[in-house]
Amino acid sequence: MKAAILKALGQPLAINQMPDPAIGTGEVVVDVAAAPVLSYANEVFSGERQYPIDLPMVPGCGAIGRVRASGPDATHLKPGDWVFCDPTVRSRDDALMPDIALQGWSARGDGAKRLQRYFHDGPFAEQVRVPTENAIRIGEIDPDDATRWSALNVMLVPYGGLLAANLQAGEKLLVSGATGNFGSAGVAVALAMGARCVVAPGRNERALADLERRFGERVRTVKLSGNEDEDRERMRQASPGPIDCVMDLLPPSATTTTVRAAVMAVRPYGRVVLMGGVGMLGGEGLDLPYPWIMRNDITVRGKWMYPREAVTRMTGLIRAGLLDLGHFDVTTFLLDDANDAVTHAAANGGPFRITVIRP
Incomplete structure (x- = not known):
């Protein structure tokens, strides 16, 4: 061959x-x-x-x-x-x-x-x-x-994170890295799973506008400024209610402050799934405040790839017309x-x- x-x-x-x-x-x-x-x-x-x-x-x-x-x-x-x-x-x-x-x-x-x-x-x-x-x-x-x-190869990765986060229909999700290849696919998958709203932060205004064009009002975009506290508050304000779950898919080139701004926008008793590459090429680790995690009962977990059954379940979403490969x-x-x-x-x-x- x-x-x-x-x-x-x-x-x-x-x-x-x-x-x-x-x-x-x-x-x-x-x-x-x-x-x-x-x-x-x-x-x-x-x-x-x-x-x-x-x-x-x-x-x-x-x-x-x-x-x-x-x-x-x-x-x-x-x-x-x-x-x-x-x-x-x-x-x-x-x-x-x-x-x-x-x-x-x-x-x-x-x-x-x-x-x-x-x-x-x-x-x-x-x-x-x-x-x-x-x-x-x-x-x-x-x-x-x-x-x-x-x-499928692209969409399965964020799908694995959303399954790990136990995302439920009607919940509000924030996708950190939404303007990237895996992040944008995560937006589409979350909406197919029934998310009420996906908050999509990023710096690429053209990519943010494209997400709005594709998915309408169920996507709320946020242009990042680089100021951690300001960006976090703008993400919270963009959501129609407290953010139930945050999924990070940022690449190794992203800063830990960008990750933390998104992660700490989650509501008390919320869930965070880390799937990105920050720190993989060296540099600072992600510093999250112990009291914030403990007192707010935050669940933070890592997820790499997806479970075996994810392929069959995602195929079902496509066959049902909920997830459009035409994107x-x-x-x-x-x-x-x-x-x-x-x-x-x-x-x-x-x-x-x-x-x-x-x-």
């Missing part, structure tokens, strides 16, 4: 032939129809993000495809089924504390690195081998729509042009934009 291979950090992807993946028990081989390119892929491939990866490697993080073959443990999957290939690979020998690797992307810790050595190559290829439980059926789709269904502007590249796709994704990583490789 043909694949795009990252042989060394800082080098372009090499488009080469390599052996087709061999299937084993507990595994599925999928013909890749569409593989999204994350906006920061160039930072991973250059080494700027210092992701722990084992090279050479076929990269990529998630895909839409059709089952080619499944192992003897599969009881429902059959050849031709459309599936989302979930990159979140969990070890099977410790249900309480599984090691987790992102197939074709990253692995932290010794256990995750062992997972990565086996489920090694990602979907920037004509075929990919995944654990049985990671090939999740999405139902019949038009092959021409496979690239648009790649938006996403998709740019497609052939596998031979994978390096151009990485460059394009870096320059076009804004709200509701996805770059996809179509092998």
Whole structure:
């Protein structure tokens, strides 16, 4: 099969032939129809993000495809089924504390690195081998729509945070980082889940206006000034009532004061979910006042990725017409042009934009 291979950090992807993946028990081989390119892929491939990866490697993080073959443990999957290939690979020998690797992307810790050595190559290829439980059926789709269904890869991340926060219909949510790729998707997902209102702060006035245009009065935008106390008060005032939940999706480049301004806008007895990248590249940690957390009975939790059932549940939101894939502007590249796709994704990583490789 043909694949795009990252042989060394800082080098372009090499488009080469390599052996087709061999299937084993507990595994599925999928013909890749569409593989999204994350906006920061160039930072991973250059080494700027210092992701722990084992090279050479076929990269990529998630895909839409059709089952080619499944192992003897599969009881429902059959050849031709459309599936989302979930990159979140969990070890099977410790249900309480599984090691987790992102197939074709990253692995932290010794256990995750062992997972990565086996489920090694990602979907920037004509075929990919995944654990049985990671090939999740999405139902019949038009092959021409496979690239648009790649938006699952973006929307599932904030959906995982909203499930962790136990967001309920009618509640008021603040999305910190709402003008980014994951944050804007989080706005759409929260509204599909029945949020009464989403407060969307940011500095990009064009992106804020676009959110208002797409979603109307259920989105209340706030232009950030950089003054922590002032911004926090403006976020509170923008909401039609006390903010029930805050989800942070800000990137590593954001300041901790921007995060804290949003987090501390939540009401007493409210919930906060941290999913962003602040502090991942060094610098200050997030300083939240102990008395504020304790006396206001605030729940603060971290969340990385999403539970397995999230794919099926999100597919239901799409099938019900509550979540519109039409919001996403998709740019497609052939596998031979994978390096151009990485460059394009870096320059076009804004709200509701996805770059996809179509092998």
